[in-house]
Amino acid sequence: MAVRAKQKINPRGGEAGATLAELLVVLVIISILAVTAVPFAETTAQRRKEVALQETLRSVRQAIDAFHQDWRVNRFAKTEPAASANGFPVRMDVLIAGVDVALENGVRQKRRYLRAAPVNPFAAGEEDAWRLIGYAQLKEGDWNGQDVYDLGAVTEKEALNGARLSDW
Numbered sequence: 001m002a003v004r005a006k007q008k009i010n011p012r013g014g015e016a017g018a019t020l021a022e023l024l025v026v027l028v029i030i031s032i033l034a035v036t037a038v039p040f041a042e043t044t045a046q047r048r049k050e051v052a053l054q055e056t057l058r059s060v061r062q063a064i065d066a067f068h069q070d071w072r073v074n075r076f077a078k079t080e081p082a083a084s085a086n087g088f089p090v091r092m093d094v095l096i097a098g099v100d101v102a103l104e105n106g107v108r109q110k111r112r113y114l115r116a117a118p119v120n121p122f123a124a125g126e127e128d129a130w131r132l133i134g135y136a137q138l139k140e141g142d143w144n145g146q147d148v149y150d151l152g153a154v155t156e157k158e159a160l161n162g163a164r165l166s167d168w
Contacts, residue, residue: 043160049121050159056118057168060151063095063113064088070111075101084147086135092117092148122155122165129154131166 018026070076071087078087082094089095098112123129135149155165 046160050165052119052121053153053165053168056120057151057153060095060114060118064148064150067095067099067113070099070101075111084135086147086149088135088147088149089113090147092130092132092151095148118151120153120155122153122157 067083067089068087071078071080071083076083076099080099082090082097082099084090095113096115096117098110100108101111102108118130120129131152131154132148133150133152134145134147136146137149152168153165157165159165159168
């Protein structure tokens with residue numbers, strides 16, 4: 001006696017399985033989901049870069065302020081070559097290399113204001129990633145080459161809120 005394999009029978013009278021119409025409906029639904037997910041992913045990536053830029057700018061500005069505060073309270077000599085006449089670092093790498101400061105107990109110790117060079121998430125490379133701003137200079141124009149009072153990102157992109165990233 002031969003054993004016959006059980007086949008699922010479709011209530012409509014045929015074998016069980018998906019019809020071409022059902023497959024097309026599923027394909028359309030997946031396409032709609034993909035079309036809506038791609039812009040969301042791009043927006044999320046943009047937002048992540050903006051947050052990274054804000055954090056970088058904040059930490060560098062805090063480092064510049066800490067350097068200036070140490071200069072103001074005479075933790076290092078006013079004639080320190082790493083500081084300008086206005087008390088700001090003469091180059092960005094001064095914040096990384098640090099300066100010898102006097103602690104409250106009179107001991108001198110090297111203080112580094114940044115651990116590493118700041119990274120601009122919108123720049124293609126490290127060269128020309130930042131626009132340096134000197135103390136005696138307006139926001140417009142070239143860096144005066146005397147000190148680093150502030151910095152801005154070199155990019156033509158706009159933030160999600162419409163502001164220019166270079167103006168942050």
